[in-house]
Amino acid sequence: MQIREMMSVSTAVRYAIVFIAISGLLAFINAQSNRNVFWDISNNLFVLGFLPYFCIVKGAESLRSELREGTIEFLWTRPARKASLFFGFYLSSLASTLATTFICVLAILSTGLWLGEISSFSQIAVYVGACAATTLSFSAISIAIGSITSKFIVFGIIYHTLIEKLVGQLPTSVRHLSVIGNLRPYLDSITSGVSDSAITIQPLFNIGLVSIVSLLLGATLFTWKSYPFGSGK
Amino acid sequence: MNAIIEAKELSCFYGIVLGLNNVTFDIEAGITGLVGPNGAGKSTLIKAITGQLAPSSGTISVLGANPINNPSLLAKIGYCPEREQIRKELKPIDWLRGLASLSGIPWNETREVAEKALQRARLESTHWGKRMGTYSKGMKQRVKLAQSIMHDPDLIILDEPMNGLDPNGRAEIGEILKELNEQGKSILVSSHILHELEFLCSRFLILNWGRALASGSQIDIRETVTEWPDEIAIRCNEPVKLARHLQNQDLIRGFLADDESLKLWVSDPESFFANWPRLVSGSGVEIFEIRNQNQALTSTFERMTQ
Numbered sequence: 001m002q003i004r005e006m007m008s009v010s011t012a013v014r015y016a017i018v019f020i021a022i023s024g025l026l027a028f029i030n031a032q033s034n035r036n037v038f039w040d041i042s043n044n045l046f047v048l049g050f051l052p053y054f055c056i057v058k059g060a061e062s063l064r065s066e067l068r069e070g071t072i073e074f075l076w077t078r079p080a081r082k083a084s085l086f087f088g089f090y091l092s093s094l095a096s097t098l099a100t101t102f103i104c105v106l107a108i109l110s111t112g113l114w115l116g117e118i119s120s121f122s123q124i125a126v127y128v129g130a131c132a133a134t135t136l137s138f139s140a141i142s143i144a145i146g147s148i149t150s151k152f153i154v155f156g157i158i159y160h161t162l163i164e165k166l167v168g169q170l171p172t173s174v175r176h177l178s179v180i181g182n183l184r185p186y187l188d189s190i191t192s193g194v195s196d197s198a199i200t201i202q203p204l205f206n207i208g209l210v211s212i213v214s215l216l217l218g219a220t221l222f223t224w225k226s227y228p229f230g231s232g233k
Numbered sequence: 234m235n236a237i238i239e240a241k242e243l244s245c246f247y248g249i250v251l252g253l254n255n256v257t258f259d260i261e262a263g264i265t266g267l268v269g270p271n272g273a274g275k276s277t278l279i280k281a282i283t284g285q286l287a288p289s290s291g292t293i294s295v296l297g298a299n300p301i302n303n304p305s306l307l308a309k310i311g312y313c314p315e316r317e318q319i320r321k322e323l324k325p326i327d328w329l330r331g332l333a334s335l336s337g338i339p340w341n342e343t344r345e346v347a348e349k350a351l352q353r354a355r356l357e358s359t360h361w362g363k364r365m366g367t368y369s370k371g372m373k374q375r376v377k378l379a380q381s382i383m384h385d386p387d388l389i390i391l392d393e394p395m396n397g398l399d400p401n402g403r404a405e406i407g408e409i410l411k412e413l414n415e416q417g418k419s420i421l422v423s424s425h426i427l428h429e430l431e432f433l434c435s436r437f438l439i440l441n442w443g444r445a446l447a448s449g450s451q452i453d454i455r456e457t458v459t460e461w462p463d464e465i466a467i468r469c470n471e472p473v474k475l476a477r478h479l480q481n482q483d484l485i486r487g488f489l490a491d492d493e494s495l496k497l498w499v500s501d502p503e504s505f506f507a508n509w510p511r512l513v514s515g516s517g518v519e520i521f522e523i524r525n526q527n528q529a530l531t532s533t534f535e536r537m538t539q
Contacts, residue, residue: 069318070316070318071320073285073314073316074312074314074380076285077283077284077285077307077310078307078335078336079305079306079307079308079337080304080335081302081304
């Protein structure tokens with residue numbers, strides 16, 4: 001149903017505005033700066049900064065809005081497993097988030113090609129992979145938190161700013177559970193040109209694992225928890 | 234007996250808040266009215282029947298099965314919640330198609346199923362192209378009813394389906410429910426509009442404070458409250474004179490008279506009505522109308538929940 005809502009003229013206009021704004025802003029900042037800041041902005045500001053927060057805000061929204069408005073009763077009383085409904089919520093959130101992410105990435109890559117900052121297909125592939133992994137993982141983390149509490153945005157931000165950084169700095173292999181900790185060296189490979197599988201494949205595998213664990217945890221909680229309905233609950 | 238819902242010593246708590254307290258009842262096939270004041274436990278019971286709420290103790294069986302985490306049972310149940318909320322941004326067909334798909338109907342058949350359900354719920358097709366956020370309460374109720382019947386369930390559970398409907402709308406919903414019942418569907422309907430239920434339902438379950446006070450046909454239930462006096466309303470030309478005359482016959486427990494009418498409280502209504510011609514002929518009062526108020530469901534309900 002959420003996908004159907006996305007197929008409207010107003011959504012197309014909104015995406016067009018986002019595309020033009022990102023391309024224009026990126027080109028303007030790059031032209032005004034003394035040094036080359038294209039990858040700094042694209043990696044640190046967009047992938048590691050904006051995208052996780054965006055996914056945290058949007059990831060559990062479809063689930064929580066159904067709970068908030070009580071319309072989830074229409075779904076719960078259908079002959080479908082609650083876990084299937086949970087994954088349905090995740091996929092619908094993901095479709096909405098990926099659509100926005102796709103427009104942003106398209107704008108960034110188009111600008112990068114126009115500015116001559118992108119010189120190979122592998123740079124595009126790595127960048128798209130990083131954005132997709134960030135969207136998949138933080139949407140999964142958001143909806144897992146959303147299955148526990150309506151304050152998923154607050155707890156998601158706390159998770160991103162505290163736990164992610166804390167786990168990423170641990171001197172043991174546990175640090176691989178940090179999505180940001182995995183993404184940083186992966187994104188660095190775009191500018192450094194290193195294509196070692198330990199840098200390109202392993203981080204994506206770790207992020208995938210974090211996403212799957214989050215989703216399974218969220219689905220289990222959603223199946224067994226009882227929720228009060230109504231605004232603000 | 235053909236019980237479709239059986240509860241045995243069923244209790245449901247929300248934390249320390251009591252929803253249902255040790256209730257035992259059977260609901261048979263047909264149209265059953267679920268009656269009770271606010272906070273009586275009606276919605277809690279409906280949540281337990283639809284598997285949304287697990288019993289804290291006791292058991293509940295719906296169509297012979299446990300409703301908790303039982304998708305195959307839910308395929309046989311249609312549920313129309315009390316809440317008015319529906320997906321405002323969607324058109325009814327789109328919403329119903331999504332829900333029909335969740336009910337196991339193949340996607341390419343969902344449009345036809347949704348359209349049939351909307352026709353059955355008597356929502357005019359001119360409104361199908363509008364977003365549901367623009368709908369009136371009555372139209373939303375019809376869409377909600379349509380989603381509860383579109384997958385051809387055996388048991389339809391309706392929580393306050395008459396809310397927000399004008400008298401014509403309520404009559405139409407009543408007709409639809411009767412039609413569904415004639416097609417072999419069992420219906421459990423909760424409502425505050427008791428006189429609507431009275432004409433619609435063959436049986437009732439009365440709840441209050443989380444307890445089942447009575448269940449069965451209206452006659453069965455009335456028999457359980459015989460210790461209360463019947464209330465008889467009389468319209469006549471001299472109410473006070475008639476009251477004094479009847480009081481002298483020692484057949485009434487109390488009365489309330491004004492200029493045009495008289496209310497009597499009678500312990501033994503059968504004897505009262507048997508003697509009525511004799512009683513009234515000696516009074517010299519002209520009677521325009523006599524009515525036993527206790528024949529109404531409202532009266533039974535008020536007595537049970539007092």
